[in-house]
Amino acid sequence: MTAEAALASRPQPDWRAGGFGLYVHWPFCLAKCPYCDFNSHVPRDVDHAAWRTGLLAEMGHMRALTGPRPLDTVFFGGGTPSLMAPETVGALIDEADRLWGLAGGAEITLEANPTSAEAGKLHAYGSAGVNRLSMGVQALNDADLKALGRTHSVSEAEAAFEIARNAFGRVSFDLIYARMGQSVPDWEAELARALSMAVDHLSLYQLTIEPGTRFGELHDRGKLRVPADATAAEMYDLAQAMTGAAGMPAYEISNHARPGAESRHNLVYWRYGDYAGIGPGAHGRVTRDDGTRLSTVTARAPSDWLAMTAGQGHAVIEESRVDPADQATEYMLMALRLAEGADLGRYARLAGRELPADRIGSMVGDGSLSLDEHRIRATDRGRCVLNRLLADLLA
Numbered sequence: 001m002t003a004e005a006a007l008a009s010r011p012q013p014d015w016r017a018g019g020f021g022l023y024v025h026w027p028f029c030l031a032k033c034p035y036c037d038f039n040s041h042v043p044r045d046v047d048h049a050a051w052r053t054g055l056l057a058e059m060g061h062m063r064a065l066t067g068p069r070p071l072d073t074v075f076f077g078g079g080t081p082s083l084m085a086p087e088t089v090g091a092l093i094d095e096a097d098r099l100w101g102l103a104g105g106a107e108i109t110l111e112a113n114p115t116s117a118e119a120g121k122l123h124a125y126g127s128a129g130v131n132r133l134s135m136g137v138q139a140l141n142d143a144d145l146k147a148l149g150r151t152h153s154v155s156e157a158e159a160a161f162e163i164a165r166n167a168f169g170r171v172s173f174d175l176i177y178a179r180m181g182q183s184v185p186d187w188e189a190e191l192a193r194a195l196s197m198a199v200d201h202l203s204l205y206q207l208t209i210e211p212g213t214r215f216g217e218l219h220d221r222g223k224l225r226v227p228a229d230a231t232a233a234e235m236y237d238l239a240q241a242m243t244g245a246a247g248m249p250a251y252e253i254s255n256h257a258r259p260g261a262e263s264r265h266n267l268v269y270w271r272y273g274d275y276a277g278i279g280p281g282a283h284g285r286v287t288r289d290d291g292t293r294l295s296t297v298t299a300r301a302p303s304d305w306l307a308m309t310a311g312q313g314h315a316v317i318e319e320s321r322v323d324p325a326d327q328a329t330e331y332m333l334m335a336l337r338l339a340e341g342a343d344l345g346r347y348a349r350l351a352g353r354e355l356p357a358d359r360i361g362s363m364v365g366d367g368s369l370s371l372d373e374h375r376i377r378a379t380d381r382g383r384c385v386l387n388r389l390l391a392d393l394l395a
Contacts, residue, residue: 014327015287017346018273020066021073021265022096023026024055025279026081027302030115033149034214035176035207039281039300040079043287053090054309056095058298062276063099063313065296067289072273073265076106082112090128099121107170110236114160115152122160126206133164135173140190144179149214151330158197172201172260173257177239178232179207179359180224187235188242195246200261204239205254206232218358231385240380253383270338272331280305280315285330286320290300293322300359305375329394334391341370341377359393369393 029040035111074096076089093108102108107134110125112118122133137157139145139210147155152160157173166172175194177187194202207226209219218224227235241247243256251262252270277284277296284296297318299305308315322330328351335342348354363369368382368389382389 006193009384013031013287013291014272014346014350015274015285015293017343018271019072020100020273021268021275022059022062022071022080022100022284023275023282023284024074024075024076024092024206025277025282026078026084027280028083029078029080029081030113030151031149032214034218035148035210037210037213038079038160039339040254043302044117046083048085048088050085050306050310052085052091054315055088055092057309058278058312059092059095059276062278062284062286062296065288065294066100066274066276069100070103071096072103072106073101073268074106075265078112079112080113080118081110082118082121082125086124086128086164089130093129093262095190104351108261108385109134109192109265111136112160112213113152114157116156116159119156119163122163123141123354131168133172134263135161135171137161137173137194138176139179140175140193144182147180148176161197168358171199172203172257172263173198174203174205174206176205177235178227182227182228182235184234184238188238188276191239191242191266195242195248198246198248200248201255201257201263202243202248203255204243206236249292249339252385253337267338270334272327272334291295291326295320295322323378324352332394333390334349335377336376336386339377341372341375344374344376355393363389365395 025039027039027041028043028046030042032040032042042119074093076084089110096102108130110130112122113133113136126315138148138150140154142154161171164255175190209226215224240250248256248258250256251381252266253261255266274286275284276286277298280298280302281300282298285293286296287293296319298315299308299317305315327346331350332347344355360369360371364371365377367379368385372381378386378389
C-alpha cells in the first residue's frame with residue numbers, strides 16, 4: 001500500500017464531520033444593551049494597532065495547537081465587530097489564510113450594527129475579504145429599538161441593509177421577539193415586513209431575561225414584563241409557519257434560511273466541528289494532531305487579555321482535554337438543535353456505546369423524536385421541550 005493510500009484509509013478525525021472555523025471576538029460596543037450578557041464593554045478609547053497585534057499573535061498560538069488544515073469559515077463576533085478598523089479585519093483574514101489556508105469558497109462573516117456611521121464602512125469590509133454580513137436589526141419599531149437600548153432607528157436599519165445587499169453576496173439580520181408589550185398580531189406584522197426585506201437568512205431570538213443584566217434587575221423588581229410563555233410559544237409557532245411558507249424554513253431552532261444559504265460557520269458549532277476562538281472570553285474546541293480534543297478559554301477582561309497577548313503571545317487561561325464521553329454529549333446537545341438531527345453512529349463512536357434503543361423508541365412513540373435509519377431528529381413537539389428531551393435521552 002502506498003503512503004497516500006494508507007493516509008486515505010486512516011480513520012478521519014471526528015471534527016471533520018463538522019468542519020473547522022475561526023471565531024474572532026471584538027469586545028467593544030458604543031453602548032451596553034440592557035438585555036445583553038455577552039462579554040461586551042464600552043471603552044473610552046481603543047488602541048486599534050495594539051488590538052490588531054494581540055489578535056494576530058493569538059491566532060498564531062491557535063495554529064500551533066491545530067496544526068495544518070484548511071479553514072472553512074471565519075466569524076467576527078462581539079461586541080460590535082463593525083467598530084473594528086477595516087484594516088484590522090483585512091489583516092486578520094490575510095493571516096488566517098497564511099496560517100491555515102482558506103478553503104475554496106470559505107465563508108467570512110462579520111456582525112454589524114446598522115447605524116449610519118457603521119454602514120459607511122461596509123464596502124471597506126467587503127474589500128477586506130468579508131463575504132457575508134449579519135446585521136443586528138433586532139426590531140422594526142423605533143419605540144422598541146429605544147427600549148432595547150439600540151442606537152439605530154428603523155430607517156437607519158433599512159438604509160444600512162440596502163447598502164449591505166449591494167456590498168455582499170450574502171446578508172442576514174437578527175430580530176428579537178416576545179418583547180415587552182408585544183402582541184402576536186404585532187409580531188406577525190413585523191415578521192411579514194422582515195420577510196419582505198430578507199435576502200436568504202434570518203435569525204429570530206426570543207427575548208430572554210438574563211441575570212446580571214439591566215433587564216434582569218428590572219424584572220426582579222417587577223418593573224419589566226415580557227409576554228407569557230404561552231404567548232411566546234404562539235409567536236414561535238407563527239414564525240415557523242411564516243418562514244416556512246416564505247421558503248426560509250428553520251434549519252436550527254432560531255435560524256432560518258433558503259436552502260443552501262445556512263450560516264456555515266454556525267453549522268461548524270452545531271455539527272460539532274472544531275473552532276479556534278481568539279479575543280477576550282473566546283471559547284474553542286480544537287483537535288491536536290494526536291487526536292486529543294481540547295477546550296480552550298481566553299481571559300475575559302479586555303485589559304487582561306491585551307496584557308497577556310503582549311507578554312506571552314496569547315491569553316489562553318484554560319486548555320483542557322475533552323474526553324470522548326463528554327464529546328458525545330456535546331455533539332448530541334448541539335446536533336439536536338438542527339433540523340437535520342444527529343447521527344447515532346457518530347454518537348456511538350464518540351461515547352463508546354450506543355444510546356439505548358428502548359429509550360429512543362419511547363421518545364419516537366411519544367412524538368418528541370423521529371428516527372430515520374441511523375439519524376434522530378427532534379420533532380416540533382420535541383423542540384419545544386428540547387432541554388428536557390436531551391436530559392432524558394442522555395440520562
